[in-house]
């Protein structure tokens with residue numbers, strides 16, 4: 181049972197759709213598939229423009245840094261992925277400053293506003309909707325609203341790699357929202373997507389940058405249902421399949437609702453057996469538990485019960501475990517996961533097993549309280 185917050189399991193109907201013969205990307209057949217996928221992405225994002233890139237999510241992060249920073253970037257670092265935005269700036273010699281917090285702590289609206297007011301060179305802000313390193317939700321929409329009120333020309337770039345497909349995002353003040361294929365979209369890795377505002381498109385067109393990740397070139401091509409370079413045809417076919425499946429089975433809002441319910445049922449169940457939630461503001465993409473027993477718990481889950489969950493990275497590598505909620509996770513899988521954590525705590529002599537986790541999960545998930 182793969183319950184890591186990315187990669188997530190690829191559903192069988194998606195694997196089947198991707199098993200067909202490879203079609204040439206410069207054909208009317210593929211252009212029709214591309215057009216349909218684009219339409220579905222417009223529905224998913226609710227933004228003015230959208231581009232697909234043949235890369236992992238980090239490629240889209242790089243494209244946004246290079247194409248949307250014309251002067252100086254402000255990066256928000258509450259974990260591995262926020263830190264990455266800064267590393268990209270460094271690699272391209274792009275001027276940036278960073279607001280750094282502990283991995284369980286969201287950035288405050290005030291500190292971002294203060295930073296942009298103190299430095300008029302900042303023309304783009306880079307932040308995670310969900311910082312996956314600790315499962316933390318940043319107040320991105322509030323920050324975006326406050327910054328836009330101060331200066332509407334500052335670009336707000338949100339990494340939504342573990343947020344798009346998880347929850348409804350208010351994109352009204354966002355200029356770019358990034359996602360990747362292997363998290364909530366349940367595809368193999370290798371495809372990145374960026375939703376863009378008209379303001380972002382204008383800025384990109386004013387000064388186009390780079391070659392492979394030149395967004396001006398991509399926008400122009402993708403508006404005619406083709407790509408600048410060879411498209412990731414198989415992954416795009418898979419993307420059309422997963423998005424139309426979600427749409428035809430209750431729609432995106434129903435998926436967000438199920439994910440939110442599963443996340444809160446999981447959290448309540450784990451709190452009830454004495455677990456500590458790591459982030460101060462948890463995102464619905466995953467549940468992150470802080471415990472020194474994390475490695476031992478993960479080992480028991482994997483070897484004894486066949487449940488694969490994630491640990492941490494860097495300084496909290498062996499201090500947290502993360503359970504995924506993204507995608508089409510079955511209720512019985514999530515229920516089994518909390519039950520096995522309770523069994524592991526019993527085996528480790530932390531707490532005697534009495535079925536509490538399972539009971540609390542089911543009561544919340546299926547009885548609604």
Ligand SMILES: *Cc1c(COP(=O)(O)O)cnc(C)c1O
Pocket residue numbers: 186236237238239261308310311312339340341342360363369
């Ligand atoms: C996984 C992840 C990334 C990195 O994406 P890759 O596809 O590994 O390049 C970036 N940001 C967040 C929030 C992620 O969860």
